[in-house]
Amino acid sequence: MVGILLRQVSKSYGGTCAVDDLDLEVEDGAFLALLGPSGCGKTTVLRLLAGLERPDGGTIALGERVVAGEGIFVEPEDRGLGMVFQSYALWPHMTVEGNVSFGLHGRGLDRSEIAARVAQALDLVGLSAKAGARPHQLSGGQRQRVALARSLAMRPRLILLDEPLANLDANLRASMAAEFRRIHAETRTTFVFVTHDQAEAMALATRVAVLNGGRLQQVGAPEDIWHRPASPAVARFVGNRRLLPVEVLGASASDPARRDVRLAEGVLSLPGPAPAGPGWLCLRPDGLALAEDGPRPPGEPLLGGTVRDGHFEGGHHLLTVDLARAGEAIAVQVRSPVPLPAGAVVRLRVVDGWLLPRDP
């Protein structure tokens, strides 16, 4: 088990800055997701941790040990870590047992110690009954568990995983996520994985680090990242929020933790770290609702708009609505129990939202 510390780490490829002055601290035993859109630099961070890349600047420490920086560079095989690749990289001609024991030979371990480690690793991933099978006789999820067992048998201090759920079908994803959480809890090894899939990050991680453009945007518990995004980039990426420019008036009289914002001839009270002045109102699809005709609270602001399109997703129709706001082309998303045709005029209530300052 090992904590991770990155200080001012940078890495460029030619003219492309993949990782830009990154500071990141992860506690021992964490299950960390590096989350962000394609090209944000997450794989580069994983490769820097593994020692497959050298940083241009900065320091990387695993536990107490500096592995890169200040004239130091520890080779991948000497970092005491395991890697689980998306391809699983299993030997097709070897049994499950042979694959798991492969890396243990030539390390001064006697046969009984190797056998004990293999048995324990297979037990941990629930594959003891498949010890004699070959990879082609296994499902995708089972192959992945063999790859994980092979890493675990080495007793690494840190395990790095590349999009661990990406190759699995929807049903297997849920059961493998539960398996990963159990295995992580039982071994208490530090796990770090990369993903561009927020659901995968939230399902597995105890900590999520969101990257954008090679820079760290936010690091925190999954709930924090989901409910309290720190920047417009995180708000857009996590929860698929759409951002609306608004005028923040100041602290709400009814609740000083909230801010009043002016919106569509009315005033709303919402949470978020935005001071008075120009702000962003960040809206998730479940933070908006189609307004029914009929009585409603006096002064409640409604957003008018026109349905652009919709599709069925997750048990409801997800509509994209172009808002009717002068001089701005802004679309939001809202859930509807029934399909609505393109061109339908709707009014939306803001049920929940998050305020961020407009200026960085």
Ligand SMILES: Nc1ncnc2c1ncn2[C@@H]1O[C@H](COP(=O)(O)OP(=O)(O)OP(=O)(O)O)[C@@H](O)[C@H]1O
């Ligand atoms: N070996 C390389 N040579 C040149 N450019 C690279 C190399 N590796 C990464 N890059 C560039 O660095 C940036 C970050 O790449 P990286 O692979 O870390 O992103 P990522 O977030 O993992 O993306 P993806 O999810 O698509 O794998 C990208 O602009 C990418 O094109």
